[in-house]
Each structure stands twice: as C-alpha cells, then as structure tokens.
Amino acid sequence: MQLTGEMLIGGAAVLGHDAEIQAINPATGETMQPAYPGGAGAEVERACALAWEAFDTYRALSLEERATFLETVAAEILELGDALVERACAESGLPRGRIEGERGRTVGQLRLFAQVVREGSWIGVRIDPALPDRKPMARVDLRQRQIPLGPVAVFGASNFPLAFSVAGGDTASALAAGCPVVVKAHSAHPGTSEMVGRAVQAAVRKCGLPEGVFSMLFGSGSKVGQALVADPRIKAVGFTGSRSGGTALMKTAAARPEPIPVYAEMSSINPVFLLPAALNKRAAEIGKSFVGSLTMGAGQFCTNPGLVLAVEGPDLDAFLASARTALEAAPASTMLTPGILKAYQEGVARLKGHADVEQVAEGQLCSGPTQGQAALFVTDAAKFMADVALEEEVFGAASLVIRCSDVATMKAVAEKLEGQLTATIQMEDGDVEHARALLPTLERRVGRILINGYPTGVEVSHAMVHGGPYPSTADGRSTSVGTLAIQRFLRPVCYQDFPEALLPEALRDSNPLGIWQRVEGELRRN
Amino acid sequence: MQLTGEMLIGGAAVLGHDAEIQAINPATGETMQPAYPGGAGAEVERACALAWEAFDTYRALSLEERATFLETVAAEILELGDALVERACAESGLPRGRIEGERGRTVGQLRLFAQVVREGSWIGVRIDPALPDRKPMARVDLRQRQIPLGPVAVFGASNFPLAFSVAGGDTASALAAGCPVVVKAHSAHPGTSEMVGRAVQAAVRKCGLPEGVFSMLFGSGSKVGQALVADPRIKAVGFTGSRSGGTALMKTAAARPEPIPVYAEMSSINPVFLLPAALNKRAAEIGKSFVGSLTMGAGQFCTNPGLVLAVEGPDLDAFLASARTALEAAPASTMLTPGILKAYQEGVARLKGHADVEQVAEGQLCSGPTQGQAALFVTDAAKFMADVALEEEVFGAASLVIRCSDVATMKAVAEKLEGQLTATIQMEDGDVEHARALLPTLERRVGRILINGYPTGVEVSHAMVHGGPYPSTADGRSTSVGTLAIQRFLRPVCYQDFPEALLPEALRDSNPLGIWQRVEGELRRN
Structure with missing residues (x-):
C-alpha cells in the first residue's frame, strides 16, 4: 500500500490543511514519510455528519451482518501483510514479535466481538408480558432492549499501535455495539494508522455499509480531539493515554449542552x-x-x-x-x-x-x-x-x-x-x-x-477487567479490554404495548434471533 | 410514632442546629409540627463516616441476609400503619388512595429487589478458566463479578413522598446493590421522612447490620446536599427533581478530586x-x-x-x-x-x-x-x-x-x-x-x-425503563425504576488465578450460590 498522508472521511481520502504530523522512527531518530497534514473543524464536521447519517442504518443491521463486518475488518487487516508489521515496528520502536502478537490480538478481539454480537446477550432483552387480569390494575406489556448510544470518538493510544489504536479495543467494542466510529489517530504512528484505517474503510465498502460508519482524522488535540468530543453528534468517547489528556476530554464532555460519557483509561501504578x-x-x-x-x-x-x-x-x-x-x-x-x-x-x-x-x-x-x-x-x-x-x-x-x-x-x-x-x-x-x-x-x-502473577499481560476474554476507579479510568463502571466493553456504548429502551409488526425482532415472544431473554425476571432461551 | 424532628445518623437520632424546616399542609395552608432543624457539615461527616465503616461488612452479607434486610424494611414500613398514610397525605396534599397505592409500590419494590438479590444475576459472574496448555501462551484463570460502588447519597423527591423518597426506588436499588445509603430528606415531607427513616433504622437494628448502612439528614441543599455529594466517601448519587437541582449536583460531582456518577432524573415533557x-x-x-x-x-x-x-x-x-x-x-x-x-x-x-x-x-x-x-x-x-x-x-x-x-x-x-x-x-x-x-x-x-397508552403510569418491573437521554436524566445509560436500576451502583472486578480459599463464593466452579455464570462466554446455571 502506497501511503498518501490522507485522512479517511467516510469513503473519501482527504488531505488536511493544518500543521503536519510526521512519524519519527525512535530506533534511528529518522523522520518518516509521508507527512500527514492535520485536519480541523471542517473535517470534524464532515466526519460527524457522516457518522450521524450512518447511525440508524448501521444499528439496524442484522446480528449476522454486523458480525460479518467485524470479521471483514479483521481479514482486511491481515491482508495488509508484512508491510503493516514493518511500518508499525518502525513507527513504534517495538520489536517484530511484539507487533505480530499485537496484530493477532487486534484481529482476535474483532473476531471475539463478532461472536459476542451473534450471541446477542448484549441486547439485554427483558420481557414482562401484559397481565390484563391483574388486580387492582392490569399490567401493560413491557419489553426492554439495549440500543447503541450513537457515534463514538476513539482516540488511538501510543503504546498499542494496533490493539488500542485505529481498529483496537475501543473501536471494536463501539462497532460491535452498533456505534459508528470517528478515530483521532495518534500522531506517533500515522502510517500504521493510515494502513489500518484503509483496511476498515475497505471493509465498510465490501459490506455495503453507509460510508459514515468509520472515519479517521489526523490533527492536534485542540483542533481535532476537543472538537470531536464537543460535537453534538458524538455520544461517547473512548481514550487511552495520559491523565492530563483524559481529564481534559472529561471536562469538555461534561461542559457540553448534552454531557456524554468518557471512557478514558489514564494512569495506574499497579x-x-x-x-x-x-x-x-x-x-x-x-x-x-x-x-x-x-x-x-x-x-x-x-x-x-x-x-x-x-x-x-x-x-x-x-x-x-x-x-x-x-x-x-x-x-x-x-x-x-x-x-x-x-x-x-x-x-x-x-x-x-x-x-x-x-x-x-x-x-x-x-x-x-x-x-x-x-x-x-x-x-x-x-x-x-x-x-x-x-x-x-x-x-x-x-x-x-x-x-x-x-x-x-x-x-x-x-x-x-x-x-x-x-x-x-x-x-x-x-x-x-x-x-x-x-x-x-x-x-x-x-x-x-x-x-502470584504479574499485571503486564492483559488477556482479551469475557472475564477480563481493564478498568478501575478514578483516576486509573474516568469511569470505573466499565472495562476497555474484554467483551464486557461493549456495554459502555449501550443504553436501555423500553417498548410498551407494541404491536408485533413494530416490535424489534429481539423482543418478540417467538424469539426469532434465538437469544437469551429475561422473561418475568427469569433468563431463558428457546 | 411520636415525631421528634430529629435526623437519623446510624443508630442515633440527632437534632440539627441549622435553619428549621417545617412542612406545610398544602390543602389547608397550615404549618405542621414538629419543626426539623437542619443538619450541616458535622452531621454529613458523621453519616458518611458511618456509611464508609459499614460498607465492607454490608457488601459481604450473604444474598439471603441482604434480601431479608430489604424485606424487613418493607415490613417495618407497613408496621407504621395508617399514621404514615395520614401524615403523607397531609404533607403532600395527595389523596389517600394515591398514598396507599404508593405505599404498596414502595413495599413492592423493596420486595422485588429482594428477589433480584437472591436470583443473583446482578453479580454478573464471568469465568474464563485457565488454559495451561494453550499455545503460544498459557491462559491465566480469570473470573469477574460486579461489586457495589460504595456509599450512595439519595435525594428524596417531592412528588413521590414514599416511592421516590427515603425508602424509595433509589434507596432500594442502592441497598440491593450492597451500598450503604445516606438520604437527604425532602423538605416538603419531613414527618413522612422521619417515620420511614425510623422504619429503615429499625430494620437495620433487627437484622444486626452495622448502623452506618442507613442515615437520613434534613437541611439545605447547599449545607447538606452539596456537602454530601462532595464527600469523598460517597461514591454515587441518586436524585429526582428539577433540572437546576440535578445539574448543580452533576457539577459538584464532576469537580470532585474523584468524580462520581450522578443518576439525576430531571425533566421531561413526554x-x-x-x-x-x-x-x-x-x-x-x-x-x-x-x-x-x-x-x-x-x-x-x-x-x-x-x-x-x-x-x-x-x-x-x-x-x-x-x-x-x-x-x-x-x-x-x-x-x-x-x-x-x-x-x-x-x-x-x-x-x-x-x-x-x-x-x-x-x-x-x-x-x-x-x-x-x-x-x-x-x-x-x-x-x-x-x-x-x-x-x-x-x-x-x-x-x-x-x-x-x-x-x-x-x-x-x-x-x-x-x-x-x-x-x-x-x-x-x-x-x-x-x-x-x-x-x-x-x-x-x-x-x-x-x-396507544399514556405515559403517566410507571410499572415497577424487570423491563421498565424510567430514564432517557440528557436532560431527562443525567445519565441515559440507566433507569431509576425497575430492577435494572441495581446496575447503576455496581462495577466489575476481575480475580486472576485466585486459590479456592480466597475466591468469592459467586465465582467458584462448584457454584454454591446456584446463580447464572457466564463460562467461556456461555451462560449456564447448575
């Protein structure tokens, strides 16, 4: 892949007009090509508009379609081949074995989230059927499911140029939840970011999804990062980085006319x-x-x-x-x-x-x-x-x-x-x-x-918690690694007395999706 | 019950020294006795200290003990008999039928949360057993459960003097989650609050729990309410009221050295x-x-x-x-x-x-x-x-x-x-x-x-959502009515390679609690 230095906004590749970012190979001190001119307000606006436009279509995909998309992202990343490993090694100074392992983890967690999507427990179905004969008052029919929050801004981390960057854990869990993603790429590895970003863009195209499901911007924290978090169409934030960076995003998110959740993983001495x-x-x-x-x-x-x-x-x-x-x-x-x-x-x-x-x-x-x-x-x-x-x-x-x-x-x-x-x-x-x-x-x-272990290995699995009380994260009620991470991007909606024709499939008595449903408080799947 | 005008701090009853609160019977315009002198910093300090002290003991109770406590609170409220109904009617201007119904709802939701506690799904058990032979690297043993956040500050609402006040939905769900509660009673119905508060206090005593599991303060928003939310031992807030009141608490909570979640139900035009x-x-x-x-x-x-x-x-x-x-x-x-x-x-x-x-x-x-x-x-x-x-x-x-x-x-x-x-x-x-x-x-x-219904009936059940995007609530990821409300006060903790002797019962392979466990991603209960 020929790197172009462009941002990816929906289906387009766009060159920025702001200050240039260039990677430095930390092992040699050399500046790497190409330069990545940063984006600013216009690009944030365009990416958010496309993400918002894509949201209702993307969240309405079948479980199978959404899972297949995640698997396609994984396949497209593998398609990049050794060029991705070489670029990531050069931009990060991390050894080949580590980057290869990290690629495996990145692809693995996309596939794991595909399984989670298909299994369907994340929909959190609860059904309390009508009780027309209840005394003194009849009970209405109540059905609950979790729906995605909306477009999510994801900030790539420096220390995992693949597994916590453009198509890393935050992106995978947000996409799994049904949220379009706008990534602010980390300035330390723009080439790696472009390669992975183009892989995600290709997957969006192959799966026939609305282009706004994924965008990726380069640029400064103030011009791109803060603007993203302040945009009214962004409904949640995923971040891994410093405490100062994370708390700055928390402040911006809390000061919005509509405050939004920030999942910032910030600092820990373990x-x-x-x-x-x-x-x-x-x-x-x-x-x-x-x-x-x-x-x-x-x-x-x-x-x-x-x-x-x-x-x-x-x-x-x-x-x-x-x-x-x-x-x-x-x-x-x-x-x-x-x-x-x-x-x-x-x-x-x-x-x-x-x-x-x-x-x-x-x-x-x-x-x-x-x-x-x-x-x-x-x-x-x-x-x-x-x-x-x-x-x-x-x-x-x-x-x-x-x-x-x-x-x-x-x-x-x-x-x-x-x-x-x-x-x-x-x-x-x-x-x-x-x-x-x-x-x-x-x-x-x-x-x-x-x-009797050491904390430096973080397994991507169902039971993992990579989170903790403030200030290790902005929100100790969640994890950024492992399948529970999908819950960060969901919220419950209740449907009262819906006719079958309007009821989401997940909430039907016939359970056409074959997922777990909590009926009158009891879990069942049939 | 002879009303005394006292606050309830742990096992004690304490007269405040700040400005007095007196209920007004809105139907007659008459001022009601007794007067309730407000608390201030010292009472907030004492209530929070006791709550913190009680936390580890209270959260370690067995499911049966915690459920029994909730049922005892319900029984003690019913024990108050008609005097509670009369006082609540007089303080709120609401008709007897409505208050009797609301008492039923209050008692009913305490009992429903007792069932939820016993059923145990809220613990969110996830088990990924060790895979010592996995290549290229063995997998450690990982087990996750949800634990309570810590002491919760609950603000009584004016419009539900029983169901969303001292022992209302927020208190019931926080206690069910394993969180001690410090209530700031609403100034419109202090006598009703004292009666219900004494019922909860009696239940704490009968069940032999640490006194700090429950306290109730009277006083001003600035001297008691804001001080409670700012106290470092308070880990979450439940509130139902005005948008100005809710957003003021959100600001205080976000400005703490350790920000905490605020679940404020604020305004809606439905x-x-x-x-x-x-x-x-x-x-x-x-x-x-x-x-x-x-x-x-x-x-x-x-x-x-x-x-x-x-x-x-x-x-x-x-x-x-x-x-x-x-x-x-x-x-x-x-x-x-x-x-x-x-x-x-x-x-x-x-x-x-x-x-x-x-x-x-x-x-x-x-x-x-x-x-x-x-x-x-x-x-x-x-x-x-x-x-x-x-x-x-x-x-x-x-x-x-x-x-x-x-x-x-x-x-x-x-x-x-x-x-x-x-x-x-x-x-x-x-x-x-x-x-x-x-x-x-x-x-x-x-x-x-x-x-084809009207929104004014809110069933307390498993599938209800009484929540919504900002500004209807501070945090659209949750509900304040119905059993899902317990999740507001929980966070996940992962246990890696724990010996059986140290493993919480909920996480053991033998499943002594008989609860649902997600093992390798699959739900099971055996």
Whole structure:
C-alpha cells in the first residue's frame, strides 16, 4: 500500500490543511514519510455528519451482518501483510514479535466481538408480558432492549499501535455495539494508522455499509480531539493515554449542552504486594520475575508494576538484591517517542533527586537515540504517605519499593492509594489470612486483582477487567479490554404495548434471533 | 410514632442546629409540627463516616441476609400503619388512595429487589478458566463479578413522598446493590421522612447490620446536599427533581478530586404523537383520555404528557374540542407545595403571554390555598421550533399541542427535541408505516416508547425503563425504576488465578450460590 498522508472521511481520502504530523522512527531518530497534514473543524464536521447519517442504518443491521463486518475488518487487516508489521515496528520502536502478537490480538478481539454480537446477550432483552387480569390494575406489556448510544470518538493510544489504536479495543467494542466510529489517530504512528484505517474503510465498502460508519482524522488535540468530543453528534468517547489528556476530554464532555460519557483509561501504578511467606520462600525468584514484568516493552504498559509493598527485613533485602542483579543486566530499550522518553527521564530524575527516595539499581546504559534506562527505587511507608507526588505514574520501566513495618502498614498504604487498574499479591499458603484481610481494600481500589502473577499481560476474554476507579479510568463502571466493553456504548429502551409488526425482532415472544431473554425476571432461551 | 424532628445518623437520632424546616399542609395552608432543624457539615461527616465503616461488612452479607434486610424494611414500613398514610397525605396534599397505592409500590419494590438479590444475576459472574496448555501462551484463570460502588447519597423527591423518597426506588436499588445509603430528606415531607427513616433504622437494628448502612439528614441543599455529594466517601448519587437541582449536583460531582456518577432524573415533557388514522378514528376519545393523563395527580408526574403533536385539520380540531370539554370540567387540584404551585403558575403565565401560543382551555377555578388550574395550549410547528423556551417543562397539569402540516413535520420536531423519559404514539393499523418511520428518532431521544397508552403510569418491573437521554436524566445509560436500576451502583472486578480459599463464593466452579455464570462466554446455571 502506497501511503498518501490522507485522512479517511467516510469513503473519501482527504488531505488536511493544518500543521503536519510526521512519524519519527525512535530506533534511528529518522523522520518518516509521508507527512500527514492535520485536519480541523471542517473535517470534524464532515466526519460527524457522516457518522450521524450512518447511525440508524448501521444499528439496524442484522446480528449476522454486523458480525460479518467485524470479521471483514479483521481479514482486511491481515491482508495488509508484512508491510503493516514493518511500518508499525518502525513507527513504534517495538520489536517484530511484539507487533505480530499485537496484530493477532487486534484481529482476535474483532473476531471475539463478532461472536459476542451473534450471541446477542448484549441486547439485554427483558420481557414482562401484559397481565390484563391483574388486580387492582392490569399490567401493560413491557419489553426492554439495549440500543447503541450513537457515534463514538476513539482516540488511538501510543503504546498499542494496533490493539488500542485505529481498529483496537475501543473501536471494536463501539462497532460491535452498533456505534459508528470517528478515530483521532495518534500522531506517533500515522502510517500504521493510515494502513489500518484503509483496511476498515475497505471493509465498510465490501459490506455495503453507509460510508459514515468509520472515519479517521489526523490533527492536534485542540483542533481535532476537543472538537470531536464537543460535537453534538458524538455520544461517547473512548481514550487511552495520559491523565492530563483524559481529564481534559472529561471536562469538555461534561461542559457540553448534552454531557456524554468518557471512557478514558489514564494512569495506574499497579501495586504489587509481597506477603511475608512468599517473600521468605521466593525472594530471589520474585525479584527476577518482577524485573521481567517491569522492563517488558520498555515498561510502556498501563499495567506496568510501578509500586511494590513489602515488610522490611532480610527477606525484602534478598528481593532487592535479586531485583538489583536482574535490573542491572536489563538492556536499555527503545521507547515509543522522544516525548515519552523525555517524560520518563524527568520522572526518574524526580525520584533520583527526592530526599526521601533511594536508588536501588539502574538498567544498562542507553545506546540508541530514544532509549530508556530501567530504574528501581526504595523508600518507606511514612515517607511515601507524606508526599503524594511519589504516587504519580512514571510511564516506563521505573518502580518504587515501599518498606513497611508490618502487613498492617501495607494495608494502610493500600487504603490511601488512588484508584488503580490492577493490584498483585505474591503469596504462599501461610499468607492466606493476610491476603484475606487485604482483599476488601483492593476490591475498592482496583479493577483486577492477581495472585502470584504479574499485571503486564492483559488477556482479551469475557472475564477480563481493564478498568478501575478514578483516576486509573474516568469511569470505573466499565472495562476497555474484554467483551464486557461493549456495554459502555449501550443504553436501555423500553417498548410498551407494541404491536408485533413494530416490535424489534429481539423482543418478540417467538424469539426469532434465538437469544437469551429475561422473561418475568427469569433468563431463558428457546 | 411520636415525631421528634430529629435526623437519623446510624443508630442515633440527632437534632440539627441549622435553619428549621417545617412542612406545610398544602390543602389547608397550615404549618405542621414538629419543626426539623437542619443538619450541616458535622452531621454529613458523621453519616458518611458511618456509611464508609459499614460498607465492607454490608457488601459481604450473604444474598439471603441482604434480601431479608430489604424485606424487613418493607415490613417495618407497613408496621407504621395508617399514621404514615395520614401524615403523607397531609404533607403532600395527595389523596389517600394515591398514598396507599404508593405505599404498596414502595413495599413492592423493596420486595422485588429482594428477589433480584437472591436470583443473583446482578453479580454478573464471568469465568474464563485457565488454559495451561494453550499455545503460544498459557491462559491465566480469570473470573469477574460486579461489586457495589460504595456509599450512595439519595435525594428524596417531592412528588413521590414514599416511592421516590427515603425508602424509595433509589434507596432500594442502592441497598440491593450492597451500598450503604445516606438520604437527604425532602423538605416538603419531613414527618413522612422521619417515620420511614425510623422504619429503615429499625430494620437495620433487627437484622444486626452495622448502623452506618442507613442515615437520613434534613437541611439545605447547599449545607447538606452539596456537602454530601462532595464527600469523598460517597461514591454515587441518586436524585429526582428539577433540572437546576440535578445539574448543580452533576457539577459538584464532576469537580470532585474523584468524580462520581450522578443518576439525576430531571425533566421531561413526554411528547404524545397522534397519528392520522388514530386521530381520524378516535379524536374525541383520545382528547378525553389524554386530559385524564394530563390532570392525574395535579399533573405532578415526571412522565406527564406536556407536549402533543398532530397534523392540523378537522380531526385535530375534534381532538381539541374534546380535550377542551374534558379540561374545562377538570377540578383544580392541590399541588405538593406552595413553591411548586408558584413555578406552575409562572409557567402557565409564560405560555398565556406568549405571542405565538394560543390557549385552548382552562380547568376549573381554584378553591383551596395551593390549588393548580389545568391548562391546554396550542401553537404550530414553526413557532415551536423558533423558541426553545416552549420546550421547557411546566411541572403540573399544563400541555402544549403542536399543529404540524404533515407527519414528516411531526418527525422533524421530534428530531429536534431534547432527551425525554417517554414518547407516546396513538395509532391505528393505517398508521403503521408512519410509526415505523418515527421509531428510530424516538429510540434515540427517549427511554420508553408507548403505543396507544399514556405515559403517566410507571410499572415497577424487570423491563421498565424510567430514564432517557440528557436532560431527562443525567445519565441515559440507566433507569431509576425497575430492577435494572441495581446496575447503576455496581462495577466489575476481575480475580486472576485466585486459590479456592480466597475466591468469592459467586465465582467458584462448584457454584454454591446456584446463580447464572457466564463460562467461556456461555451462560449456564447448575
């Protein structure tokens, strides 16, 4: 595919007129071609108008048609072949294996959502049949289903150029729900975005859908991003990025004449609790595997373990010694963008210069233009609790260990933490009571709790939660990974005393779709 | 029960120190005893501290214990006997039959939520078992459940002194979800609130629950209401009232260091579409039954039909003639409070004085101190669309008829309407294609669509939706009536690789609770 530097607005490809975006290959520092001139108000207007126009038609597709469309998007992405992998590697600095895996995940989640669409539980059918003879008053016939909210603005993330970008999780779940999508592509990987965007555009065309089902814009946060979120035809927002970026979108969305939901996945330091028996039995092993999780992908995961809590003493010292050894052997890794590297270096410098924080170890020195050096720090619970700045995420391979005087202090620190995507417990049988005591606090604070694992792997499945209380996300009632994500883009509508001719198929007594229906409060499928 | 004028904070009864609230019997104009001194910061602090303290214990109750508690609240309300009915009638001006019915609804919805709690689908169990042999990577064991958000602030509504007040729908659904509740009682019916509050307090005691599961405060919106919503231990808000009140709470909630969801049910004019064949066949009957819905309960329902759309011509004239006759015979009715009457009179005066609006009819003259006179107005589509003020809700028995040149114009007006709780279609077989064309617009605009009924009855059931896009509610993704309301107060948590000993019962393979579980994406219960 010849990249053109154009935005995709419905079925058209349009060159912008605003400031140009160009990708930088972070491994070489080279500027990549082509340039992507940004869009502005006119392009936002056109994309939103087309999305609105497409909405009623798109949401009225049969389950099979909608599922087939998602599968066609997946097939078109695979059709891009190795060129997509090469471009994504070059624009992100991520290794080929990672990008290939991410492509598999991207295609896999589109196919998984196709299954979810076909299965139909997301329609949330509820039927309370009329009771004409009820005393003292007859009951009317009431039937409920979930319908899509409307066009969704999706912001591509920097750290998953495929799986959380143009055709990533937010796009897949919004399209699955029946919502047209307008993507604001991330400026770090415009070429990858154009390729994937053209794949989605091709799928829209092949499936004969209204062109407005999908558009993709390039441009600045203020001219394109904020304008999208402010547009009255946009009814929800999906975002993965920084806290400042996410909260700015939340403000815009709340200030609209009609406020809309923002699903922003923002920041998390993902505390890891090393309980005493585990630390006693496996300090060296945990130190090593923890560093593996910390440095994976240059630490550029939302679920990177940025905080470790343990009781001070020889076992913790053994953990630190093992982590130090592993970290000192960890090669510097290319980070996604010069901007991300700079923010990482500033975060590390802040910790290095902090009077109450001690450096445990550093990774190997950098040898390329955009490389980040891993770092591990230590402080104690009282000092940590005395400075809220120590709780700020340092996006990259840096982590802070908190020495606690006892397990109760670990729990007390947990109780003061902000909302997080994940919390991890390393434990042995002897730690069960400690873990039990800690769990209610963690449930209130995080979206996913792991035992004896590391948070950096996020499975795309039915039970996954990639979400959590604010500020890990804007809205802790949801997840951005896994099939539950479809529910973010739905709302219930009740149909009272509808004649059969006007009743949506999903709500008919004969159940022609063969989906689960809750009848008088009882689930059934027949 | 001897009323004391006290607030209920956990197990205690506490007299406030702020400005006094006293109910006024709207039928007589008399001030009622006792006085209720308002609370302020200290009482909000104490109630929230107790609620937070109670949260982990309350949410850990078994399903049976939680359900029994809800049923005990219902029983304690019935125990109040006729004294409750008398006080509620006196404080609200509502007739005995209505208050008795409302008590039945209040008790009924507590019992219905008890059933919902026992049935357990609200826990939303999802299980993706470990796949240790999966290639290229093993899959971890992932299990998801919904947990309650935390303490909820509930604002009593004026127009349902039982069913949407201290132990009304918001309280019942929050308690069912596992959330402690702090109620801000409505100032219009403090005696009714004290009685019901003491019934809930007694149920908490009888069931041996932590006292903080329920508190109830009196006081001003600024000193108690806003302080409650701003308290960091409050995690969600339930409100039914005015748009100005609801949007003020939304602002406070969004400005918190941790923003929280606000479920505010605010305003709606509930358009009624009279399609041509129906109007041709039943103009006189529709005119009469429409006025019955309009004047019911002095028009003080969120779902009151405040807007009628029809094609101009002799059939619409016949409808207007019939409605005029019915309305002119409609007696004036006592409204809830002098303040509500004043706002109603101002709204009616605004329509009377509007150059583009014509009065069709007035109800009978008022004979009591707080009575409202019903009123019906007419304008045309172009004039209606030219002045957004004509779309403002006039809370009470007033409605505006829009003459449209054709059905397409009816649809065009619908497309411009703000979000609504309901829309109603009056139709005959000959109107099916018109109705079909109108439905996509209505689905996007409202929470409940009725055919050949009137919106003023709201059944409490599984399929009901009493919600809708902004500004009918703050959050169109939910309902405040019916069993789906429990989902407003829940969020998902994922448990990864948990040992059996630490796994919540709901998530175990053996399914000891016997509830529905979604295993690998498939629902099952065994």
